[in-house]
Amino acid sequence: MTISSMMTTALSGMQTEQNRMLTAAGNIARAGPGASAPAASPGMTESETSLAHELVAMKQAETGFKANALVLATGADLWDVLMTIKRD
Numbered sequence: 001m002t003i004s005s006m007m008t009t010a011l012s013g014m015q016t017e018q019n020r021m022l023t024a025a026g027n028i029a030r031a032g033p034g035a036s037a038p039a040a041s042p043g044m045t046e047s048e049t050s051l052a053h054e055l056v057a058m059k060q061a062e063t064g065f066k067a068n069a070l071v072l073a074t075g076a077d078l079w080d081v082l083m084t085i086k087r088d
Contacts, residue, residue: 003075003078003079003082004075006071006075007071007072007075007076009071010068010069010071010072010075011068011072013064013065013067013068013071014065014068014069014072016064017061017062017064017065017068018061018065020057020060020061020064021058021061021062021065023057024054024055024057024058024061025054025058027050027054028051028054028055028058031050031051031054
């Protein structure tokens with residue numbers, strides 16, 4: 001795998017996680033009493049279950065975004081090293 005393809009894959013992953021975060025945020029914004037959701041957990045209403053599900057989705061998107069950002073930063077560092085070697 002080349003550095004540029006690694007960075008392209010990481011960028012695509014970041015865009016996917018951004019879309020996932022926007023979807024979860026929109027679902028939270030639209031959530032309200034009587035909102036449709038999966039079967040409620042014991043002691044929780046359906047809207048609370050939906051909110052919990054969306055918050056977990058947001059946390060997963062955040063973690064995925066950070067992981068892809070780290071790969072992108074590593075690729076940029078590799079490019080810097082290669083440019084230094086080429087100049088010497």
